[in-house]
Amino acid sequence: MRIEEVVNECLGCKLPFCEKGCPLHNDIRDFIKALKENDINLAKAILYNKNPFPYICSRVCAHEKQCRGNCVKNRLGKAVDVPMIEKYLSEETYEMFKAETNGLKIAIIGSGIGSLALAKLLSL
Numbered sequence: 001m002r003i004e005e006v007v008n009e010c011l012g013c014k015l016p017f018c019e020k021g022c023p024l025h026n027d028i029r030d031f032i033k034a035l036k037e038n039d040i041n042l043a044k045a046i047l048y049n050k051n052p053f054p055y056i057c058s059r060v061c062a063h064e065k066q067c068r069g070n071c072v073k074n075r076l077g078k079a080v081d082v083p084m085i086e087k088y089l090s091e092e093t094y095e096m097f098k099a100e101t102n103g104l105k106i107a108i109i110g111s112g113i114g115s116l117a118l119a120k121l122l123s124l
Contacts, residue, residue: 052121
């Protein structure tokens with residue numbers, strides 16, 4: 001299925017349950033709306049605003065229990081494929097959100113996703 005078809009499946013719900021099901025509370029409705037309006041840069045910015053690692057999350061999150069599992073269309077057995085949209089937006093954008101070296105150094109204890117997210121956000 002083409003990305004345009006997947007994006008157009010979204011109803012743009014007034015109360016997006018997909019966002020409530022997401023542990024990060026990603027603005028799913030908003031980045032899909034930006035894609036529908038052909039504003040891919042805005043869609044990427046919205047996605048990366050709350051999720052520093054969408055290229056990982058699009059592959060490993062428990063979508064069936066989270067965004068897809070809470071999609072209102074899931075009741076009909078046809079939830080919007082949010083991970084496919086996240087994957088599409090993040091595959092070519094890694095360099096766009098890569099930090100430039102400024103000479104400063106930080107140290108963060110821990111190697112979990114929270115520590116990695118903090119390191120990424122501090123580097124930006």
